[in-house]
Structures are given as C-alpha cells and as structure tokens.
Amino acid sequence: MWKVKFFSFFAFSLLTLFTPSLVWAQPVIHLPYFPYGVRFSETAITWFGAVTGSDNYTDLRLGYSDTELFITNNTFDRLLWYDTNASSPNLQNGDAIIIYLQTSGINQKTFKITAQLNWWESRTTYQKIEELNGSVWQSVAVPFTSISGWRGNAPLDSVDDRGWSMIFHVPFTSLGAGVPTQGTKWKIAGSVLDKNSGNGGVVTTGWPTGIQSTTPTTWATLSFGIPGFIQPQTINNQTVTIRHKLNGIQVVDASVGGDTVCGENLDFFNQWGGKNYAGLDRFNIQNQEDVADWPCFNKEYIHFPLTSVPAGKEIVSARLILHEFGNSGNPGETIHSLIQVMRVKDIWDENTITWNNAPIPIENISSAWVDPAPPLVWPGAEYIWDVSKGVKDSYTEGGPFNIVIYTADYQYSSGKYFVSSDTGDWNEVGRPTVVITYGDLTDISPTPTLSPDRNNDTKVNSMDFGYVSYAYGSSLGQTKYDSLVDFNHDGLINFLDVIYLISRI
Known part of the structure; x- marks a missing residue:
C-alpha cells in the first residue's frame, strides 16, 4: 500500500518537474x-x-x-x-x-x-x-x-x-x-x-x-530572445480559414484608445479611458515616445474561436492576416511601424471593453513591419504575422485565440489603420483572418526494447530511477549513457525515457 502511494506521488512529482508548462501562471x-x-x-x-x-x-x-x-x-x-x-x-x-x-x-x-x-x-x-x-x-x-x-x-x-x-x-x-x-x-x-x-x-x-x-x-x-516555432512532423494536413461570418464563424474585435481622431471631444482624464467603440468598422494601431500625445494611442483586441480545428490535432502553422487602408499624419510624415501581436487570457465583451478595463497581455508572440498605406485599393494592403506558437498554445489549452495588437513606436503620427471584423460584407476579405494548418502527429518514437533494470539486481525500483535521472540530468545526450538509458532509441536521453522507467516501477 505504501509502495503504491509513494511511487504514485513520486511519478506525479516527476511529471510536475519535467513537463513544460503550457499555461503561463x-x-x-x-x-x-x-x-x-x-x-x-x-x-x-x-x-x-x-x-x-x-x-x-x-x-x-x-x-x-x-x-x-x-x-x-x-x-x-x-x-x-x-x-x-x-x-x-x-x-x-x-x-x-x-x-x-x-x-x-x-x-x-x-x-x-x-x-x-x-x-x-x-x-x-x-x-x-x-x-x-x-x-x-x-x-x-x-x-x-x-x-x-x-x-x-x-x-x-x-x-x-x-x-x-x-x-x-x-x-x-x-x-x-x-x-x-x-x-x-x-x-x-x-x-x-x-x-x-x-x-x-x-x-x-x-x-x-x-x-x-x-x-x-x-x-x-x-x-x-524571441523564440522560434518548430513545425511538428505531421500527416493528413488540413487548412482552415477563420474569419468573421465565414462558414458561420463569429470573430469579435474591439478598438480601445483614441481611435483615429485622438479622442476628439472626450475629456482625456475623465472620459477617454472609459470610451467604448463597439461596432467600429476600422481600428488604429498607434503609440509614440512622447507621452504628451497619449490621447492618440490605440490598441485592438480580437477573439478568434478555434472550434474549426478538430480535437487531438497538431498545429503545423498559423498566420494572422490584416489589411491596412490608411495611416495618420500627412503624406511623408510617417514611416514604417513594427506592430506586435500578444496573447491575452481574460475574457472581454465588445460592448463594454475600454482602454481602462481591457486585459493585459500574457505573452508577446509575433511582430511585423507595416509601411504607410499605399494608394487605396480595397480591401487594402495585406500584412501577415506568423502566430503559429500563439495558436498552438491556445489550442493546446482548449481555449480561443485571443490577442491584442499594439506597437512600441517612437515617431509622431505613427498610426496605421486596418479593416475590422465589423466592416460591411462588401469588404469581407479585408476582415482580420487567421489561416491554420493542422495535422496528425507522426509517430517517430521507436518502441522501447531495453530493460529498465539498469543495475541488474532483478528489480525495477528507485535505484534504477536514480541511475536514469543522473544520466538525464547530466549527460545531455552523451554517447556514454545513450546505450544504457535511451529506452526508445531516439538518440536522446529525455523525458520519454524517464516516463518509461516510471511506468515500469
């Protein structure tokens, strides 16, 4: 009885220790x-x-x-x-x-x-x-x-x-x-x-x-450093496009801040931060180094449901697509902006969200340079952000892909104007879009064949775990240890080998 309890707790502790967290506390x-x-x-x-x-x-x-x-x-x-x-x-x-x-x-x-x-x-x-x-x-x-x-x-x-x-x-x-x-x-x-x-x-x-x-x-x-995204090895790949009203999907977005008019007609300290823009057919992304102009700053929140991706799949890639139709300032007054995409966790409502109550980001996941808008031809100039990591994490957590878009810009008149999900159906292609490719993970792990009894005492116990954990923690894949504790012969001493041993104790 005690042995079962001990090793159950032991295994749980190891899982907690060695499994990477998928949700940031x-x-x-x-x-x-x-x-x-x-x-x-x-x-x-x-x-x-x-x-x-x-x-x-x-x-x-x-x-x-x-x-x-x-x-x-x-x-x-x-x-x-x-x-x-x-x-x-x-x-x-x-x-x-x-x-x-x-x-x-x-x-x-x-x-x-x-x-x-x-x-x-x-x-x-x-x-x-x-x-x-x-x-x-x-x-x-x-x-x-x-x-x-x-x-x-x-x-x-x-x-x-x-x-x-x-x-x-x-x-x-x-x-x-x-x-x-x-x-x-x-x-x-x-x-x-x-x-x-x-x-x-x-x-x-x-x-x-x-x-x-x-x-x-x-x-x-x-x-x-900015982490990259390693595409998994998959088969049976499929691609789905997520856009408001496409195949009955509801994408919700919300603009917060000063819109494109720098909070015109609002008292900056008593009204600006509580302004709601539900139903706005555009959004502005703007910031600058000079804090005096904060009434012109603006962010965008977007909620993409991931219900179009079946359960149990692996995310291969994901792209966020926005269409720019204009910018702040007079011609020649602005330059390109690095516009950033971040994930958010807290739930928000399009009809009540404001600058003051909008959720803070939990992780920055992508950025892309956006130029001043060229002469307008609808739906506007297309820009793409690689959001593979963010979509994968959101999907793994079982939630939607909730993001906020902002910039750390320095310059005056930095605003870049984009089409929102509330634009008319005549401009549906211009709506914020996420394109996701997913598939089934290819099983590349060979079946374990080595005995977990590493010290040859005819027992599989904590002594064997001590041997494996030492190799796992110190060898970093050195050949000296591979032949002894690489149970699945994948050329690495890793978490899979530890889990295999735990399952045999």
Missing part, C-alpha cells in the same frame, strides 16, 4: 536582443493601470544588448509631484517607478530598482538599487542610469499635465550576471507610485496582478 515577456544598441520602437511592450483623474496608466518597454538591460516607462499622469529635498529625497513620496528583477543561475540575485521623477535636479539621489537579503531589501552600490522626463505644464502644481517617463540602463555586470543567452529566464515585476498633491498620499499600482514585492513567484517571466 503569470505573463511572460520575450525580450528582443539588439547587438548594436537597443532601438526604442522595436522593444517589447506591456502595460498596466488605468487613466483617470486619479489613476495612472503605464506602457512598459523592454529590450537588451550585449551590455545592458533597457527598460522605460511612459506613465499617463494628470498631476506630477516629487520630493524636492534633493539632498535626501524620500523615493516613496512622489511619482516613481520600481522595477523588481530576479536573475537566474548559480549566482541568482534579486533586486529592487527605484527611480523617482524630478525636474532640474541631479539624478544621483533620485534613484537607488537594493538587493533582497532574506526578506529585507538592502542598498547596494552598483552603477545604473535613470533618465527622467515629463510632459505638461510643470511638476509641483495643480495644473493638469500629461505624464512622465523614466529610462533605465542597467548593466548586466551590476546585477552580477553575464549577457543572458537565448532562452534564459529571469523574473520581473513593477510598481508605479502616484502622488497628486503636496500633502496627499501615494497610491501604488502593481504589475502583474497580485504581485508581492519579495515573492518572485508572483512576478512575470522575462525571457531573453
């Missing part, structure tokens, strides 16, 4: 690498918060080079305040941002980087970095740079402003780390502190939802 950001310096408009982007007279919204951009981690925020904020005691400011008593980082590897460390907005004063006392020692943050003297900026009337008064920003340059050496290799995973979280009057209190907005400042398991995952 917290958001993951795949960080683009820039060998010649980070380019602002090509960074990864995420966001949190809401824009009201008393609440802040923040765009967070991230990237890395051979020497540093680059992070910057654009925070929409009506009133700007900071501690004017420049010799020893209280960094918790003003508009500020805190970035939490945990590195990985043998020398894993956990840091808290704080930077407060200021005006003309030196930045030296308005920034600090701390390291977690047990449950206590302790200041450390390591170099990093923070650059503060703001837009509006001026800090330290009751006249409405637009917002503020902070740029971080954090050397990897200051974090006790080398340049992370492709696929390295750290943890990250953030908090924005908001003060709206000289005598007022400070309100904190955290990201991701539920973050605890000294518990990195509640933080997001920072994944270095």
Whole structure:
C-alpha cells in the first residue's frame, strides 16, 4: 500500500518537474536582443493601470544588448509631484517607478530598482538599487542610469499635465550576471507610485496582478530572445480559414484608445479611458515616445474561436492576416511601424471593453513591419504575422485565440489603420483572418526494447530511477549513457525515457 502511494506521488512529482508548462501562471515577456544598441520602437511592450483623474496608466518597454538591460516607462499622469529635498529625497513620496528583477543561475540575485521623477535636479539621489537579503531589501552600490522626463505644464502644481517617463540602463555586470543567452529566464515585476498633491498620499499600482514585492513567484517571466516555432512532423494536413461570418464563424474585435481622431471631444482624464467603440468598422494601431500625445494611442483586441480545428490535432502553422487602408499624419510624415501581436487570457465583451478595463497581455508572440498605406485599393494592403506558437498554445489549452495588437513606436503620427471584423460584407476579405494548418502527429518514437533494470539486481525500483535521472540530468545526450538509458532509441536521453522507467516501477 505504501509502495503504491509513494511511487504514485513520486511519478506525479516527476511529471510536475519535467513537463513544460503550457499555461503561463503569470505573463511572460520575450525580450528582443539588439547587438548594436537597443532601438526604442522595436522593444517589447506591456502595460498596466488605468487613466483617470486619479489613476495612472503605464506602457512598459523592454529590450537588451550585449551590455545592458533597457527598460522605460511612459506613465499617463494628470498631476506630477516629487520630493524636492534633493539632498535626501524620500523615493516613496512622489511619482516613481520600481522595477523588481530576479536573475537566474548559480549566482541568482534579486533586486529592487527605484527611480523617482524630478525636474532640474541631479539624478544621483533620485534613484537607488537594493538587493533582497532574506526578506529585507538592502542598498547596494552598483552603477545604473535613470533618465527622467515629463510632459505638461510643470511638476509641483495643480495644473493638469500629461505624464512622465523614466529610462533605465542597467548593466548586466551590476546585477552580477553575464549577457543572458537565448532562452534564459529571469523574473520581473513593477510598481508605479502616484502622488497628486503636496500633502496627499501615494497610491501604488502593481504589475502583474497580485504581485508581492519579495515573492518572485508572483512576478512575470522575462525571457531573453524571441523564440522560434518548430513545425511538428505531421500527416493528413488540413487548412482552415477563420474569419468573421465565414462558414458561420463569429470573430469579435474591439478598438480601445483614441481611435483615429485622438479622442476628439472626450475629456482625456475623465472620459477617454472609459470610451467604448463597439461596432467600429476600422481600428488604429498607434503609440509614440512622447507621452504628451497619449490621447492618440490605440490598441485592438480580437477573439478568434478555434472550434474549426478538430480535437487531438497538431498545429503545423498559423498566420494572422490584416489589411491596412490608411495611416495618420500627412503624406511623408510617417514611416514604417513594427506592430506586435500578444496573447491575452481574460475574457472581454465588445460592448463594454475600454482602454481602462481591457486585459493585459500574457505573452508577446509575433511582430511585423507595416509601411504607410499605399494608394487605396480595397480591401487594402495585406500584412501577415506568423502566430503559429500563439495558436498552438491556445489550442493546446482548449481555449480561443485571443490577442491584442499594439506597437512600441517612437515617431509622431505613427498610426496605421486596418479593416475590422465589423466592416460591411462588401469588404469581407479585408476582415482580420487567421489561416491554420493542422495535422496528425507522426509517430517517430521507436518502441522501447531495453530493460529498465539498469543495475541488474532483478528489480525495477528507485535505484534504477536514480541511475536514469543522473544520466538525464547530466549527460545531455552523451554517447556514454545513450546505450544504457535511451529506452526508445531516439538518440536522446529525455523525458520519454524517464516516463518509461516510471511506468515500469
């Protein structure tokens, strides 16, 4: 009885340990690498918060080079305040941002980087970095740079402003780390502190939802490099097209932000963030470096059902197709934009979704360059995003393919206008479309023939597991171990060999 319970628990623990997670408990950001310096408009982007007279919204951009981690925020904020005691400011008593980082590897460390907005004063006392020692943050003297900026009337008064920003340059050496290799995973979280009057209190907005400042398991995952998608070996491939009204499918999309008119006729702090655009036949993707123009920013959410793909299939490829029909600005005022696609998990309603209540992304999955619109010929200029990984993950999880589209653009007049699912049937080809190829997975794993009794004691038990787990964990496929524990003869010591042994214990 005890043996059965022990090995059942043992097997479950191994499955938990060795099986890759298909659902991210917290958001993951795949960080683009820039060998010649980070380019602002090509960074990864995420966001949190809401824009009201008393609440802040923040765009967070991230990237890395051979020497540093680059992070910057654009925070929409009506009133700007900071501690004017420049010799020893209280960094918790003003508009500020805190970035939490945990590195990985043998020398894993956990840091808290704080930077407060200021005006003309030196930045030296308005920034600090701390390291977690047990449950206590302790200041450390390591170099990093923070650059503060703001837009509006001026800090330290009751006249409405637009917002503020902070740029971080954090050397990897200051974090006790080398340049992370492709696929390295750290943890990250953030908090924005908001003060709206000289005598007022400070309100904190955290990201991701539920973050605890000294518990990195509640933080997001920072994944270095953009992962590729490896097509599986399949047979019996089929292709399905998912588009609103095609074969009775209902694709729902929603635009949030300032539309194509920069929130015209809306009070920016009291109405803009709560505006709903249900039924709009177009959408705009727009952002820029200058936080003053945030009323022009806009995103698009799209819900693609995956019920057209039968159960038990393998996703071979998936493409998102959009049609551009226009752009903001006068001719010659805009250039191309890197437009990003991210997955979202939370459910939203086309009739109630707004900038303020729209879900945050859980993973960035694709990007593509979009040029200013050429002379219009309907349905517009076609652009394609490879969303194979996102569709595969959504399908594996049993859910729809829910996405949000946005950009980390730098330039003014960056908006790109696309056809939405609510366009008339005369332009049905222009509607957002996902084309998916799926098939049956080819069985390429030979039948195991080796005995799981690795130590030849005529018993299959934990001693054999110890032998296999040692090979699995340390050999990395070295020939020395292949002939002994490669049970299915696929040339690898991997999870399949571990599972085979567990099944025989």
